[in-house]
Amino acid sequence: MKHSRRTGDIMLRCYExxxxxxxEEAVAICIMCGKGICMxxxxxxxxxxxxxxxxxxxxxMKKGLPRFVCSDCGNILVPGACE
Ligand SMILES: [Zn+2]
Ligand SMILES: [Zn+2]
Numbered sequence: 140m141k142h143s144r145r146t147g148d149i150m151l152r153c154y155e156x157x158x159x160x161x162x163e164e165a166v167a168i169c170i171m172c173g174k175g176i177c178m179x180x181x182x183x184x185x186x187x188x189x190x191x192x193x194x195x196x197x198x199x200m201k202k203g204l205p206r207f208v209c210s211d212c213g214n215i216l217v218p219g220a221c222e
Pocket of ligand 2: 169170171172173174206209210211212213
C-alpha cells in the first residue's frame, strides 16, 4: 500500500519564516527564546563574556562560540543590530 512518507517532520523550522507561511529549515536556535531560525533570520552576535558582579566564577570561553539570536532578541541585546 502506498504510504506517503513525509520526510522533514523532524526538521526544525524557522519560526520567523513560519510566521510568513514559509517553510525554511532552521540552522540555529535563538539562545534567548529557543526559536528555530534560518540562516536569513539568524543574527550572529558576539556577546561580551559574562563578567562582573557574580560571586561564582563563570567559565569563560576563549573566543566565545557563535551565538545566534532571532531578530527580536537580537534587538533587545544589541539595539539596532537586527533591523
Ligand atoms: Zn527564516
Ligand atoms: Zn529569540
